[in-house]
Amino acid sequence: MNVLVCVKHVPDTETRVKVAADGLHLDLGEANWVVNPYDEYAVEQGLQLKEKLGGEVTVITVGGDDATKSLRQALAMGADKAVLCSDPAFEDADPWSTARILAAAAAKLPCDLILSGKHGVGGDNQQVGSLLGQLMGIPVVTVVTGMDLEGTSLMLKREIEGGTEVVKASLPCVISCQKGLNEPRYPSLKGIMAAKKKEITAWKAADLGLDPATLAPSFQLKKMELPPPRPAGKILSGEIPDQVKELVKLLHDEAKAI
Amino acid sequence: MKVLVFAEQRDGKLKKASLEAMSVGRDLADATGGSAAAVVLGQGVAGLAEALGKAGAEKVFVGDDALFAQYSNDAYGLAVGKAAQVFGAEALLFSATAMGKDLAPKVTARLGIGLLSDVTGIVTEGGVLFRRPIYAGKAFATLAPQSGKPFGLTLRPNVFPVKDSPKAGEVVSLDHGVVPGDIKAVVEKIVTAQGELLDVAEANVIVSGGRGMKGPENYKILEDLAREMGGAVGASRAAVDAGWISHSHQVGQTGKVVSPGLYIACGISGAIQHLAGMSSSKVIVAINKDPEAPIFKVATYGIVGDLFEVVPLFTQAVKAMKAGA
Ligand SMILES: Cc1cc2nc3c(=O)[nH]c(=O)nc-3n(C[C@H](O)[C@H](O)[C@H](O)COP(=O)(O)OP(=O)(O)OC[C@H]3O[C@@H](n4cnc5c(N)ncnc54)[C@H](O)[C@@H]3O)c2cc1C
Numbered sequence: 001m002n003v004l005v006c007v008k009h010v011p012d013t014e015t016r017v018k019v020a021a022d023g024l025h026l027d028l029g030e031a032n033w034v035v036n037p038y039d040e041y042a043v044e045q046g047l048q049l050k051e052k053l054g055g056e057v058t059v060i061t062v063g064g065d066d067a068t069k070s071l072r073q074a075l076a077m078g079a080d081k082a083v084l085c086s087d088p089a090f091e092d093a094d095p096w097s098t099a100r101i102l103a104a105a106a107a108k109l110p111c112d113l114i115l116s117g118k119h120g121v122g123g124d125n126q127q128v129g130s131l132l133g134q135l136m137g138i139p140v141v142t143v144v145t146g147m148d149l150e151g152t153s154l155m156l157k158r159e160i161e162g163g164t165e166v167v168k169a170s171l172p173c174v175i176s177c178q179k180g181l182n183e184p185r186y187p188s189l190k191g192i193m194a195a196k197k198k199e200i201t202a203w204k205a206a207d208l209g210l211d212p213a214t215l216a217p218s219f220q221l222k223k224m225e226l227p228p229p230r231p232a233g234k235i236l237s238g239e240i241p242d243q244v245k246e247l248v249k250l251l252h253d254e255a256k257a258i
Numbered sequence: 259m260k261v262l263v264f265a266e267q268r269d270g271k272l273k274k275a276s277l278e279a280m281s282v283g284r285d286l287a288d289a290t291g292g293s294a295a296a297v298v299l300g301q302g303v304a305g306l307a308e309a310l311g312k313a314g315a316e317k318v319f320v321g322d323d324a325l326f327a328q329y330s331n332d333a334y335g336l337a338v339g340k341a342a343q344v345f346g347a348e349a350l351l352f353s354a355t356a357m358g359k360d361l362a363p364k365v366t367a368r369l370g371i372g373l374l375s376d377v378t379g380i381v382t383e384g385g386v387l388f389r390r391p392i393y394a395g396k397a398f399a400t401l402a403p404q405s406g407k408p409f410g411l412t413l414r415p416n417v418f419p420v421k422d423s424p425k426a427g428e429v430v431s432l433d434h435g436v437v438p439g440d441i442k443a444v445v446e447k448i449v450t451a452q453g454e455l456l457d458v459a460e461a462n463v464i465v466s467g468g469r470g471m472k473g474p475e476n477y478k479i480l481e482d483l484a485r486e487m488g489g490a491v492g493a494s495r496a497a498v499d500a501g502w503i504s505h506s507h508q509v510g511q512t513g514k515v516v517s518p519g520l521y522i523a524c525g526i527s528g529a530i531q532h533l534a535g536m537s538s539s540k541v542i543v544a545i546n547k548d549p550e551a552p553i554f555k556v557a558t559y560g561i562v563g564d565l566f567e568v569v570p571l572f573t574q575a576v577k578a579m580k581a582g583a
Contacts, residue, residue, distance in 0.1 A: 134363065165449075226397055
């Protein structure tokens with residue numbers, strides 16, 4: 001069982017953002033960059049499958065050289081191989097370009113299953129896993145919180161509004177992983193040492209047979225803003241029962257929220 | 259611009275979010291001098307065309323087939339792609355619901371076009387611009403489609419109004435070409451969560467509880483309030499991690515990002531990851547015994563007090579108000 005796991009290198013969720021001087025991008029300051037939290041479930045799932053069935057786990061990312069930090073983290077958790085798709089032409093990659101880069105790379109990395117996180121925090125697109133599956137012509141099951149594999153047959157649970165969908169699929173396919181699927185492990189000291197020695201393969205656009213001209217973003221960024229500050233609120237005072245009465249009155253008369 | 263809206267139904271009922279999307283589609287078509295259509299898939303769903311016509315669809319492509327009785331991204335992906343081709347869609351709109359987010363990228367990848375997720379604002383003067391939150395709402399990006407190129411959008415539910423804009427809603431039977439063998443990932447069944455309360459992603463009122471709830475048994479007081487308001491129960495990650503409530507209720511950067519009309523935070527401190535997920539709510543009420551809690555910085559109204567005293571009184575007061583007292 002060979003598993004390919006897509007990971008993204010992202011600023012952690014504590015990050016405070018500012019608009020950059022160009023008015024188009026974000027200044028992330030001294031953000032701490034980490035493996036996208038949802039991708040940790042994907043890496044963990046890959047490792048559990050390998051432990052049960054043998055084979056290899058390869059992690060792959062599209063990003064700059066700094067993204068090797070996240071690849072090392074996944075290697076330290078126990079992944080066997082890592083691939084960095086990095087090229088100046090990939091710098092502005094949107095989900096559609098990212099998926100095409102990953103599809104070109106996946107074609108060179110035969111595997112039985114592709115795992116990704118539910119979405120990448122920051123961009124919040126929730127697209128790449130689905131786009132990748134469609135490009136590769138294999139089934140896609142997203143937002144997966146439970147997975148049973150028997151032979152090549154999969155029973156998956158996925159989250160929908162107010163419930164769970166139970167989906168049957170078979171390998172090969174793409175699965176996007178949601179919290180609840182497993183508890184990601186922490187790398188062991190031994191794992192961290194071993195990861196330092198593992199090789200990271202680097203592929204550029206030319207290695208993947210991609211023409212940079214085709215990777216332009218589908219939408220053009222025009223402006224970046226912070227949300228408007230919320231107007232100062234009212235902190236009520238007095239006895240609690242009176243405050244509650246006033247609150248309901250305000251919600252009804254002033255805010256028209258009930 | 260020719261705008262095609264995917265109209266989502268479950269159990270034969272149109273989602274409100276789909277009517278919101280239809281209204282956006284109508285506006286977009288009018289602003290750009292085009293036309294708007296909808297595509298609806300399911301079994302016995304032709305009757306839904308009327309409501310879509312009322313919200314602005316000139317045509318409604320109906321795929322009425324047992325193959326669509328249960329949602330699958332394979333069958334729906336093919337059929338919506340087909341409808342887009344038949345109509346010559348230049349803009350393809352979905353709601354950013356569980357189904358819309360699963361389906362939209364399948365369709366746009368099939369058509370080889372770009373997709374913008376979770377759009378919360380549209381400007382149509384002097385060219386078309388879309389606004390969407392990134393970093394779970396810590397920032398907003400405004401983007402323009404590449405001129406002359408078709409594109410897809412998913413629209414955040416509960417953000418755009420449903421407008422009455424009657425058009426013909428002419429039913430066109432969709433020659434979808436889908437065969438059973440196309441369905442590779444099969445939905446075997448849907449297990450609905452207990453209780454009749456809404457999902458936080460869909461609700462217009464959310465009553466959320468955090469670590470201050472102290473234990474799973476206490477969520478009942480939030481459910482009572484939520485039921486009284488026709489809303490949903492949400493939670494902070496601390497409450498989810500404690501195992502008091504399932505992750506599907508989590509609001510925040512690694513939970514659901516919501517913008518309801520009213521968000522009531524009970525015993526939630528207001529960590530940056532939580533604020534990211536709910537700060538765009540129209541009205542925010544904070545109930546917390548710590549006056550310094552950061553949640554008060556985003557609150558429209560705040561009560562500094564013990565939630566176990568405040569929430570039951572709140573429920574009673576809403577009940578009394580509804581009874582016309
Ligand atoms: C990678 C990552 C992702 C995260 N994603 C999310 C996310 O998506 N959503 C999220 O919510 N968090 C998220 N967090 C966690 C976040 O940092 C906070 O830890 C969490 O939001 C705290 O939850 P809380 O406010 O319920 O708990 P606390 O911060 O412990 O606050 C409890 C509050 O309850 C009040 N309280 C206690 N008892 C009472 C009472 N009887 N009456 C009234 N008030 C009372 C206290 O005054 C306090 O303000 C994430 C963290 C990380 C590292």
